[in-house]
Amino acid sequence: MKIAVVGTGYVGLVTGTCFAETGNQVICVDIDAAKVARLKQGELPIYEPGLDVLFHRNIEEDRLKFTTSLVEGIKDAEVIFLALPTPPGENGSADLKYILGVAKDLGPLLENYAVIVDKSTVPVGTAEKVRAAIAANAKVDFDVVSNPEFLREGVAVEDFMKPDRVVIGTSSETAKKVMEKLYAPLVRQGNPVIFMDERSAEMTKYAANSFLALKITFMNEIANLCEKVGADVDDIRRGIGTDSRIGKRFLFAGIGYGGSCFPKDVQALAKTSQEYDYDFRMLNSVMAVNDDQKKKLLPIVRKHFDGNLKGKKIAVWGLAFKPHTDDIREAPALENIVALLEEGATVLAYDPEAMENTKRLISNVTYTHSAYDALDKADALMIFTEWPQFRTPDFAKMAELMNDKVIFDGRNLYELKQIREHGFLYYSIGRETQNLRELINIY
Numbered sequence: 211m212k213i214a215v216v217g218t219g220y221v222g223l224v225t226g227t228c229f230a231e232t233g234n235q236v237i238c239v240d241i242d243a244a245k246v247a248r249l250k251q252g253e254l255p256i257y258e259p260g261l262d263v264l265f266h267r268n269i270e271e272d273r274l275k276f277t278t279s280l281v282e283g284i285k286d287a288e289v290i291f292l293a294l295p296t297p298p299g300e301n302g303s304a305d306l307k308y309i310l311g312v313a314k315d316l317g318p319l320l321e322n323y324a325v326i327v328d329k330s331t332v333p334v335g336t337a338e339k340v341r342a343a344i345a346a347n348a349k350v351d352f353d354v355v356s357n358p359e360f361l362r363e364g365v366a367v368e369d370f371m372k373p374d375r376v377v378i379g380t381s382s383e384t385a386k387k388v389m390e391k392l393y394a395p396l397v398r399q400g401n402p403v404i405f406m407d408e409r410s411a412e413m414t415k416y417a418a419n420s421f422l423a424l425k426i427t428f429m430n431e432i433a434n435l436c437e438k439v440g441a442d443v444d445d446i447r448r449g450i451g452t453d454s455r456i457g458k459r460f461l462f463a464g465i466g467y468g469g470s471c472f473p474k475d476v477q478a479l480a481k482t483s484q485e486y487d488y489d490f491r492m493l494n495s496v497m498a499v500n501d502d503q504k505k506k507l508l509p510i511v512r513k514h515f516d517g518n519l520k521g522k523k524i525a526v527w528g529l530a531f532k533p534h535t536d537d538i539r540e541a542p543a544l545e546n547i548v549a550l551l552e553e554g555a556t557v558l559a560y561d562p563e564a565m566e567n568t569k570r571l572i573s574n575v576t577y578t579h580s581a582y583d584a585l586d587k588a589d590a591l592m593i594f595t596e597w598p599q600f601r602t603p604d605f606a607k608m609a610e611l612m613n614d615k616v617i618f619d620g621r622n623l624y625e626l627k628q629i630r631e632h633g634f635l636y637y638s639i640g641r642e643t644q645n646l647r648e649l650i651n652i653y
């Protein structure tokens with residue numbers, strides 16, 4: 211099939227590359243000329259495990275191309291994916307200017323029937339708006355389909371190639387057949403392609419992300435309570451996750467959820483609820499708890515240093531919002547680093563992939579070549595991302611490098627027994643950590 215993908219970010223690039231891998235002819239379109247120039251030279255603008263092999267193979271085998279021209283990109287395309295940004299607008303609802311802008315441009319350019327597929331996360335009713343924007347200037351027949359994407363960054367290729375399910379919102383039999391054919395190679399193991407109407411598909415995406423954000427937030431609140439009552443949230447996680455009705459995944463308490471999706475999508479669903487005069491109280495709690503959770507370690511850090519961070523040297527491990535990505539959008543590390551700097555601390559930071567992106571936002575941090583380099587004479591270590599390489603460090607070496615053996619761990623990486631054996635003062639989330647109970651009253 212001939213496919214165009216408009217918007218070549220995390221979703222567009224993975225979508226385009228994976229559909230090229232299943233034998234389609236794909237052209238990815240982006241307005242960012244510098245990005246397209248890099249892509250044309252075979253350079254990936256993002257770090258996403260497993261993507262490079264597929265990307266290079268499909269370019270070499272002539273199935274994957276890039277352009278800045280919408281006209282060139284959509285010429286003869288049977289399917290046109292919109293993988294454009296939907297950032298929060300001023301009032302918190304998803305800003306549709308990118309989607310509707312491209313939809314308006316598409317109308318006069320369509321020469322044959324095409325299925326326009328909305329892969330971006332968009333509020334209920336958007337497919338109708340896209341259809342109207344295209345129809346205003348279209349000379350040919352077309353269909354608009356909602357096909358929300360559920361990939362996770364860091365495992366995007368695997369999620370895309372083996373989706374738990376594919377959701378397709380359409381009322382057109384023709385579009386349904388086209389989409390069925392396109393996705394057939396990805397669901398050979400029997401994972402379902404679930405058809406529904408456009409509005410339900412749009413809502414499904416927000417329901418999925420909000421539910422996952424809620425699941426994490428529930429565990430974060432259990433963690434906060436564990437600290438008060440003297441219980442261990444990791445034990446609770448094991449205790450409830452084995453109940454198949456609850457499930458083991460997305461139960462890890464920590465320093466709050468970040469990324470380009472959960473924060474904006476929970477907010478956008480809350481906004482939709484407001485617009486439809488429904489008070490979705492849970493969503494407001496999820497947002498408020500998560501805002502607090504991201505700042506949760508700071509009062510403990512302050513207390514540890516008797517309220518004065520001036521001149522303290524803080525090492526930071528992890529900048530990305532999660533491991534296996536270079537994405538720092540809404541990453542908890544960022545606001546914590548800014549607060550530390552504002553209070554007079556010096557920060558040495560290390561992340562395997564996200565330092566370049568962070569440097570563009572925060573310059574007055576020393577970015578180091580390795581995790582251990584960041585520990586040089588540090589008064590404490592703060593951990594924000596659970597990169598595998600942080601999980602089993604050489605504690606003796608850490609102790610030698612650091613000025614003081616103190617760890618504030620936002621991802622619960624270490625066993626309490628293990629860390630105590632090495633003589634560290636250790637603060638983590640929702641566990642009966644050393645000294646933590648004495649500090650609980652500061653919450």
Ligand SMILES: NC(=O)c1ccc[n+]([C@@H]2O[C@H](COP(=O)([O-])OP(=O)(O)OC[C@H]3O[C@@H](n4cnc5c(N)ncnc54)[C@H](O)[C@@H]3O)[C@@H](O)[C@H]2O)c1
Nearest residue numbers: 217218219220221240241242293294295296330331359363
């Ligand atoms: N990142 C994820 O993990 C993820 C997963 C599922 C769904 N989504 C949703 O998918 C959508 C895209 O997200 P993303 O993370 O890929 O965004 P992104 O910011 O990484 O990429 C968007 C791309 O669109 C390009 N663009 C903007 N205007 C354009 C135009 N007029 N024509 C062509 N290209 C244009 C930008 O230059 C950019 O390269 C969002 O709605 C997001 O919520 C994201």
Ligand SMILES: O=c1ccn([C@@H]2O[C@H](COP(=O)(O)OP(=O)(O)O[C@H]3O[C@H](CO)[C@@H](O)[C@H](O)[C@H]3O)[C@@H](O)[C@H]2O)c(=O)[nH]1
Nearest residue numbers: 359360361362363426460461462464467468469471531532
């Ligand atoms: O048990 C957990 C699981 C995740 N997180 C945090 O939650 C955030 C999001 O993680 P994850 O969902 O793995 O990454 P995303 O790439 O943001 O993926 C989410 O957002 C995408 C964009 O909409 C969806 O496509 C995915 O299905 C959805 O999982 C990160 O900050 C994680 O640290 C936790 O704190 N505890």
